Amino acid sequence: MNDSSxxxxxxxxxxxxxxxxxxxxxxxxxYGLEILRLLEDGSNLIVAEGTxxxxxxxxxxxxxxxxxxxxxxxxxxxxxxxLTKAGRQRAAAMAGVWAEFAASLGALxxxxxxxxxxxxx
Amino acid sequence: MTxxxxxxxLMEYYLGRLRRAAAKLPPAEREEIVAELRSHILERSQxxxxxxxxxxxxxLEALGTPEEIASQYxxxxxxxxxxxxxxxxxxxxxxxxxxxxxxRGFGIFMIAITGYVAAGAFFICAILKxxxxxxxxxxxxxSAGLFAMGYRxxxxxxxxxxxxxxxxxxxxxxxxxxxxxxxxxxxxxxRRRRPAKPGWQAR
Numbered sequence: 001m002n003d004s005s006x007x008x009x010x011x012x013x014x015x016x017x018x019x020x021x022x023x024x025x026x027x028x029x030x031y032g033l034e035i036l037r038l039l040e041d042g043s044n045l046i047v048a049e050g051t052x053x054x055x056x057x058x059x060x061x062x063x064x065x066x067x068x069x070x071x072x073x074x075x076x077x078x079x080x081x082x083l084t085k086a087g088r089q090r091a092a093a094m095a096g097v098w099a100e101f102a103a104s105l106g107a108l109x110x111x112x113x114x115x116x117x118x119x120x121x
Numbered sequence: 122m123t124x125x126x127x128x129x130x131l132m133e134y135y136l137g138r139l140r141r142a143a144a145k146l147p148p149a150e151r152e153e154i155v156a157e158l159r160s161h162i163l164e165r166s167q168x169x170x171x172x173x174x175x176x177x178x179x180x181l182e183a184l185g186t187p188e189e190i191a192s193q194y195x196x197x198x199x200x201x202x203x204x205x206x207x208x209x210x211x212x213x214x215x216x217x218x219x220x221x222x223x224x225r226g227f228g229i230f231m232i233a234i235t236g237y238v239a240a241g242a243f244f245i246c247a248i249l250k251x252x253x254x255x256x257x258x259x260x261x262x263x264s265a266g267l268f269a270m271g272y273r274x275x276x277x278x279x280x281x282x283x284x285x286x287x288x289x290x291x292x293x294x295x296x297x298x299x300x301x302x303x304x305x306x307x308x309x310x311x312r313r314r315r316p317a318k319p320g321w322q323a324r
Contacts, residue, residue, distance in 0.1 A: 031160075032157060032160075032161055033160075033161050033165060048183070048184065048185030048189065049161075049183045049184050050158075050184040050186075050189065050193075051185065051189075051190075051193060053154070053157060053158065053190065053194075054193035054194045054196075054197055057154075057194060057197055058197045058201075061197060061201050069156075076159065076160045076163050077156070078160055078164075079153075079156075079157045079160065
């Protein structure tokens with residue numbers, strides 16, 4: 001991979017991270033590290049793990065998620081997040097946009113992936 | 122447990138850097154950020170319930186630098202404040218920050234500069250009218266077919282000055298309107314910086 005495609009990949013990741021976090025919270029409340037682990041399992045979305053926390057803070061400021069500190073048996077408290085009503089609406093809307101986008105782009109790039117050679121000029 | 126002391130030092134060093142880098146944030150917010158990352162680091166660095174020094178190093182590495190994290194929080198806070206603010210200063214600072222993030226931000230920063238400089242020029246005209254009553258005015262320039270406010274030397278071709286003693290109040294009002302209009306425009310642009318925010322209405 002060269003420099004500019006690296007940059008492109010980083011932008012795609014960054015752009016989808018917000019949806020990924022909202023999607024991770026769809027089923028219920030989680031704390032930061034649980035969200036991170038979900039994102040790691042499902043995808044290669046995370047570049048620096050530290051970016052998740054400022055993003056959570058922004059989503060909270062936008063009223064899409066809310067949070068609460070909960071004591072844990074391990075001794076250190078954890079900050080749990082969950083979707084607000086506005087967050088659920090936004091997550092669903094974003095998922096719709098994303099699915100539509102992915103479907104049309106998927107059809108377009110299908111020949112690139114199937115290994116058939118196009119005409120080269 | 123041998124690594125315990127070393128891990129604690131590593132973590133406290135990291136969190137200390139984070140605290141310093143986030144010095145401009147409100148203290149309560151800063152301490153909450155530190156607490157959240159401390160919780161992350163401790164849990165991430167454990168092997169079978171015990172904090173491990175080499176795991177701690179990996180954890181801190183994976184987080185990225187404290188300065189990066191702090192700057193992302195600061196960007197959030199700055200734009201949050203700016204989107205709600207009517208203060209030219211807060212909005213201008215957000216625009217300045219935006220200018221450093223990309224070409225679009227830079228363009229908007231230029232709009233901000235132009236607007237506030239123009240407003241400043243109106244105020245300066247209003248003040249200088251008292252000192253150079255013959256040279257400061259609203260001039261009609263027939264050759265160009267436009268109106269211009271500012272300083273005009275005695276050697277330049279004579280032309281009609283249109284405001285006379287009305288210039289200071291008129292220039293003051295124009296200056297104020299330019300500030301208000303520029304500030305309003307910046308606020309609208311900053312709000313449009315991100316997609317619609319349903320949460321704001323709900324609050």
